[in-house]
Amino acid sequence: xxxxxxxxxxxIIEVLNLEEITPEDIDTDAxxxxxxxxxxxxxxxxxxxxxxxNYGIKVDNSEKGKEIFKSIRVMAEFxxxxxxK
Amino acid sequence: xxAMTLLVYSQKFNNMEIFIQSAAQISIQNPLCEDWFENPIIxxxxxxxxxxxxxxxxxxxxxxxxxxxxxxxxxxxSLSALKQAEIQELDAIITGTGLGCVENTEKFLSAMVKxxxxxxxxxxxxxxxxxxxxxxxALFLKCNGYNCTYSHRGTSFESALSDAFIQxxxxxxxxxxxxxxxxxxxxxxxxxxxxxxxxxxISTDIxxxxxxxxxxxxxxxxxITLATEPKEQSLCKLQDIELLYKPSKERMQQAITNLMEQAxxxxxxxxxxxxxxxxxxxxxxxxxxxTFFADKPxxxxxxxxxxxxxxxxxxxxxxxxxxxxxxxxxxxxxxxxNIQDIRTILVYNxxxxxxxxxxxxxxx
Numbered sequence: 057x058x059x060x061x062x063x064x065x066x067x068i069i070e071v072l073n074l075e076e077i078t079p080e081d082i083d084t085d086a087x088x089x090x091x092x093x094x095x096x097x098x099x100x101x102x103x104x105x106x107x108x109x110n111y112g113i114k115v116d117n118s119e120k121g122k123e124i125f126k127s128i129r130v131m132a133e134f135x136x137x138x139x140x141k
Numbered sequence: 142x143x144a145m146t147l148l149v150y151s152q153k154f155n156n157m158e159i160f161i162q163s164a165a166q167i168s169i170q171n172p173l174c175e176d177w178f179e180n181p182i183i184x185x186x187x188x189x190x191x192x193x194x195x196x197x198x199x200x201x202x203x204x205x206x207x208x209x210x211x212x213x214x215x216x217x218x219s220l221s222a223l224k225q226a227e228i229q230e231l232d233a234i235i236t237g238t239g240l241g242c243v244e245n246t247e248k249f250l251s252a253m254v255k256x257x258x259x260x261x262x263x264x265x266x267x268x269x270x271x272x273x274x275x276x277x278x279a280l281f282l283k284c285n286g287y288n289c290t291y292s293h294r295g296t297s298f299e300s301a302l303s304d305a306f307i308q309x310x311x312x313x314x315x316x317x318x319x320x321x322x323x324x325x326x327x328x329x330x331x332x333x334x335x336x337x338x339x340x341x342x343i344s345t346d347i348x349x350x351x352x353x354x355x356x357x358x359x360x361x362x363x364x365i366t367l368a369t370e371p372k373e374q375s376l377c378k379l380q381d382i383e384l385l386y387k388p389s390k391e392r393m394q395q396a397i398t399n400l401m402e403q404a405x406x407x408x409x410x411x412x413x414x415x416x417x418x419x420x421x422x423x424x425x426x427x428x429x430x431x432t433f434f435a436d437k438p439x440x441x442x443x444x445x446x447x448x449x450x451x452x453x454x455x456x457x458x459x460x461x462x463x464x465x466x467x468x469x470x471x472x473x474x475x476x477x478x479n480i481q482d483i484r485t486i487l488v489y490n491x492x493x494x495x496x497x498x499x500x501x502x503x504x505x
Contacts, residue, residue, distance in 0.1 A: 071262070072206060073206040073207065074202075074203075074206055075202050075205070075206060076202050077202075094203060098207070098263055098264065098267070101263045102262060102263060102264065105260055105261070105262055105263075108259070108260065109256070109260045
């Protein structure tokens with residue numbers, strides 16, 4: 057799981073172009089939206105694309121998305137349980 | 142009723158004075174400063190990217206993470222020009238761009254080719270349109286005023302400037318941020334190279350004495366602010382602007398005469414031309430100079446800023462700076478020595494000998 061968490065952090069930094077942020081700067085359990093990284097709705101779309109492209113998981117329900125994108129750890133657990141890639 | 146309205150407009154039109162309050166550039170010259178006036182960087186290569194300033198002084202990393210290079214440049218030049226002009230409430234943001242955010246357009250289209258339509262990133266999609274620049278600047282400045290983008294290839298900037306000029310003359314706005322914005326990606330540079338846009342070797346002498354077509358590429362982000370009230374820092378007066386499509390010699394002469402009469406100016410001190418070393422284009426400029434201003438000094442600016450669709454914005458920018466300082470430096474003089482005590486400059490641009498523009502500037 058720790059390996060997946062690190063991989064996910066690197067992918068998020070790349071896809072969201074989070075300049076000057078390293079994987080170590082991202083709190084695994086902090087909220088991704090609002091507080092923490094302070095992401096917004098467009099970032100949510102980018103994360104949905106990332107999930108689909110890299111892990112074969114289609115997130116098409118916004119309520120479900122809110123749950124999945126709660127934190128890096130929650131995301132990693134969901135990916136681990138549902139990935140097809 | 143219509144005649145009366147036109148009369149009222151006409152009266153307002155004639156009385157309102159318009160000033161270029163400030164200007165800022167990011168280009169192949171040192172950014173956000175006027176180093177180019179005394180110590181220009183002389184390009185030697187056909188492909189040149191802009192020198193980027195430290196954007197952190199304008200935009201936080203979180204805010205800038207979704208912005209392409211051109212958007213960052215547009216925001217930095219806009220903020221810099223507005224700060225110099227001390228404009229608090231902006232009435233209009235008007236942008237000229239030939240290609241818009243072409244870098245993001247390329248990323249979006251490349252992803253579509255590579256991945257199909259399923260995995261397209263929303264950011265590249267949103268920021269691949271031409272009007273993204275003007276709207277992002279407005280969002281950043283929280284400006285709800287008039288917002289417009291002109292994408293008319295080589296006359297995009299002049300179209301934007303003309304819009305601002307007319308609206309100010311009609312009293313609809315009191316100030317405006319007008320800019321020219323274009324980036325040159327490696328792919329686009331290569332494509333233009335295939336149709337003869339670029340030379341292999343560049344130097345001032347090669348550009349000045351060129352007998353071949355092609356020039357060298359630059360990138361453009363030039364923002365100017367206009368206002369109806371002069372300030373101490375005002376660069377110059379924007380007397381008039383005229384856009385012409387395939388004009389005859391008689392029509393061009395008439396347009397020049399009208400501009401000078403409207404501005405009550407009897408003589409032009411110098412003409413600023415878009416000479417670039419591209420013989421095909423330069424011949425048009427030389428004919429213009431020979432026909433209408435045979436005894437006048439000729440200035441140029443593309444020799445230090447390069448060619449791009451909105452390069453004419455550098456023509457206005459350099460002319461305005463020269464008028465403020467009262468001198469045209471040697472490296473901007475196409476013929477003759479540097480020009481002292483300059484008071485009026487006519488900026489002339491043409492695009493493929495179809496679209497022509499005349500912009501008359503004078504000292505405040």
